Amino acid sequence: MVKKSIIAFLSITLISIMVFAATKDKGNVVATYSGGRKVTEEDIMKTFSADLENSPLTKGKKFSELDKNIKEYLINNYVKDKLLLKEASKQGVEKTKSYKKMLKIAKEKILFQELLEKHLKKAITDKEVREEYDRYVKKYEGQKEVDTSHILVKTEEEAKEIRKKVNKKGSNFVDLVVKYSQDEKSNNKEIGGNFGYRLKEYFVKPYGDKAFSMKTGEVSEPVKTEFGYHIIKKNGERKHNIYSYEEGKDFLKARLRQVETQKYIKSLLEKAKIEMKF
Numbered sequence: 001m002v003k004k005s006i007i008a009f010l011s012i013t014l015i016s017i018m019v020f021a022a023t024k025d026k027g028n029v030v031a032t033y034s035g036g037r038k039v040t041e042e043d044i045m046k047t048f049s050a051d052l053e054n055s056p057l058t059k060g061k062k063f064s065e066l067d068k069n070i071k072e073y074l075i076n077n078y079v080k081d082k083l084l085l086k087e088a089s090k091q092g093v094e095k096t097k098s099y100k101k102m103l104k105i106a107k108e109k110i111l112f113q114e115l116l117e118k119h120l121k122k123a124i125t126d127k128e129v130r131e132e133y134d135r136y137v138k139k140y141e142g143q144k145e146v147d148t149s150h151i152l153v154k155t156e157e158e159a160k161e162i163r164k165k166v167n168k169k170g171s172n173f174v175d176l177v178v179k180y181s182q183d184e185k186s187n188n189k190e191i192g193g194n195f196g197y198r199l200k201e202y203f204v205k206p207y208g209d210k211a212f213s214m215k216t217g218e219v220s221e222p223v224k225t226e227f228g229y230h231i232i233k234k235n236g237e238r239k240h241n242i243y244s245y246e247e248g249k250d251f252l253k254a255r256l257r258q259v260e261t262q263k264y265i266k267s268l269l270e271k272a273k274i275e276m277k278f
Contacts, residue, residue, distance in 0.1 A: 030063065031075045034083075044074050047081075116261060123260045124253060132252045133245050140199070140240050147236040148211045149193040151176055152183040152228050159222035159229035166219050166231065173219070173233050182228065193233075199240060207232065 027042035041063040045052070052058040058066060066074075093099050151173075153159050162180050165171055174192035181187035186194065200208045204225045211232055214220060220232040 028063075030071070031079070033079050037082075039075055039078060044071075044078055047078055048074055116264070119264055120257050120260060123264075124256050128256060129249055129253050130245065132256055133248060136248070136252070137242055141242055143199060143240045144212070144237055145197045145199045145240045146211050146234060147197045147238075148195050149173060149177065149233045149235060150183070150186075150195070150207075151181040151193055151231040152187075153180060154182065154228050156222055156224070156229050159231055163219070163221060163231050194235070197236070197238065212237075 027040035027045075029038045029040055030044065031039040033039070045063055052061070058070060063071065088094065151159075151162055153162065158180070162176060165176060166173065174189065177187055177193035178189055181193055183193065186192070195203075200212055202208075203211060204227070206223055206225045207230055210220055210223045211234060214232070214234040216234055216236055218234050220230075220234075222229040223232060224230075
């Protein structure tokens, strides 16, 4: 009798566990749609894992730690995709010729990407990333960088006239930038012609040579480059900040991957011995 009771109890317990396991949600429900369909934290985090890891606003965060607006954005996009998939299935889109053609192209792109990833995993090792970092330190340690602003015009005559205005009492360099500079990326009040701190190699040579020879606060005479004539104002100079290996390894790895990808594709093209027939 006791044995039967124990068996019955174990049977009921086992059934309860099975039912619970079958009905248990995968993660906390964060939204519902279309009459009760559920969206869980796990759905969102799995679907958008790559995007979340690539953004400094969301990297390393749990769903509960995300900003409210980001949560709503992710949920809306998740539901939108589900609704579109359902509607596409309802309308038989997957049976159309255009869909099959696009699917073939998509599959080929995925194959290309997987091939590249396979090659890059072998080609780019942690040792090579470390060596690239050591080369960076050797090249840039002790180098200076300058902060400059500029006014860019087409002719030397224009530049000379504007340079005279810089010397006038009460003149403001930013105001002159907004009024005269033809550099469309920087000729506004917010940027004021400013490049920020840069190493010499990131300037065209005549500009860089002049900027690094000036004193802080000095304004140059017109400097000719391939872009026109610049009036340069030097705002500051400092020692270049060498970032640590941990800070720079992801950037360095991405750069090595880019170079290796180009090298790999070039080698495939060379092996193919393409002959043009036109």
